[in-house]
Amino acid sequence: MILTVTLNAALDHTLLTNGLKPHDTNRIQSVQSDAGGKGINLSRIAAELGTSTTATGFLGGGPGAFIRHVMHRQGVIDECIEIAAETRTNFNIESGDGPPTTFNAKGSSVTEEEWQTLVARVTELAPHASWVALGGSLPPGIPLEAFAILGRIAKSSGAKLALDADGPPMQAGLEAKPDFIKPNVREAERLLNRQLFGSRDAIIQAARDLCETLDAGDDTHPTVVISRGAQGAIMACPDGIFETDPLQIEPKSTIGSGDSLIGAFLHARLTGHDFPTALRYGNAAGAATATTDGSEIGRRQTILDLLEKTFVHPIV
Numbered sequence: 001m002i003l004t005v006t007l008n009a010a011l012d013h014t015l016l017t018n019g020l021k022p023h024d025t026n027r028i029q030s031v032q033s034d035a036g037g038k039g040i041n042l043s044r045i046a047a048e049l050g051t052s053t054t055a056t057g058f059l060g061g062g063p064g065a066f067i068r069h070v071m072h073r074q075g076v077i078d079e080c081i082e083i084a085a086e087t088r089t090n091f092n093i094e095s096g097d098g099p100p101t102t103f104n105a106k107g108s109s110v111t112e113e114e115w116q117t118l119v120a121r122v123t124e125l126a127p128h129a130s131w132v133a134l135g136g137s138l139p140p141g142i143p144l145e146a147f148a149i150l151g152r153i154a155k156s157s158g159a160k161l162a163l164d165a166d167g168p169p170m171q172a173g174l175e176a177k178p179d180f181i182k183p184n185v186r187e188a189e190r191l192l193n194r195q196l197f198g199s200r201d202a203i204i205q206a207a208r209d210l211c212e213t214l215d216a217g218d219d220t221h222p223t224v225v226i227s228r229g230a231q232g233a234i235m236a237c238p239d240g241i242f243e244t245d246p247l248q249i250e251p252k253s254t255i256g257s258g259d260s261l262i263g264a265f266l267h268a269r270l271t272g273h274d275f276p277t278a279l280r281y282g283n284a285a286g287a288a289t290a291t292t293d294g295s296e297i298g299r300r301q302t303i304l305d306l307l308e309k310t311f312v313h314p315i316v
């Protein structure tokens, strides 16, 4: 079972328009509403591929109920904690002339008592999980070291730990020595405090260096995937360094592509596939999600179709 934790879930509304004119009247062609939040996306992809998954985190009010409905429909076991504040709502505009324009709310406050309830819930669920996946932003009221606290609980209960966040919360979470991280290039730059963008060699070295940082010195060797959007991904893992060939697709919205990569990667590892095959699954799922509008995630058949076209090769 994969346990995911989403501390700052969102109800995402995507407005589909024909171009975007600021300070003017824009006509909306349609509105699409979907569940958002890294852990929830990851769970949805894992469930889509047939892996049992439980999502916990905070949900509140009408937007929270909507997200519960999406999870239920998709076969994700819902262990989220109902909080007093209403779950945030984000807005995206997909104007057909480039990547979406996103407006992200900072999130609804979580009380100390609610945070402690979540810590207890993760402590209770983690022993049943093979992997615990943490990620996303922190809502107001949550300590900066949240991912280190939850990560240590996960690891001490025997689960493997995946972490996907940015900036100081990510840096703090590395203390728990995750077994898997998947920064995109910009996030990897912030983790290493050096420029990588545009240089494949620099990204390969970054994956190696991050792997070394995560190595806890025991028998469990970490895996680092640096995702490069349309250019695919580079992975440093116990079997060496690997790279995907980019997949040719017609991208609509890449929101959730990173989460999809992780969900499919963990699904593949749990079903006995080796690291390069797991990266193929990840690449296919990330690309499948990029072909969907707004925060919608890739569907099983699209992922399996793209998997046939995905190639991964070792870098020596």
Ligand SMILES: Nc1ncnc2c1ncn2[C@@H]1O[C@H](COP(=O)(O)OP(=O)(O)OP(=O)(O)O)[C@@H](O)[C@H]1O
Residues within 6 Å of the ligand: 183, 184, 226, 227, 228, 229, 230, 231, 232, 233, 246, 247, 248, 249, 251, 254, 255, 256, 257, 258, 259, 260, 261, 282, 283, 284, 285, 286, 287, 290
């Ligand atoms: N335009 C694209 N064409 C093909 N594959 C894509 C495209 N965009 C994303 N992908 C796939 O999805 C993976 C993750 O995408 P990306 O690097 O954009 O993640 P991200 O920045 O973490 O996204 P997010 O955090 O919004 O989920 C890529 O490594 C690639 O496998």
Ligand SMILES: [Mg+2]
Residues within 6 Å of the ligand: 164, 184, 258, 259
């Ligand atoms: Mg990401």
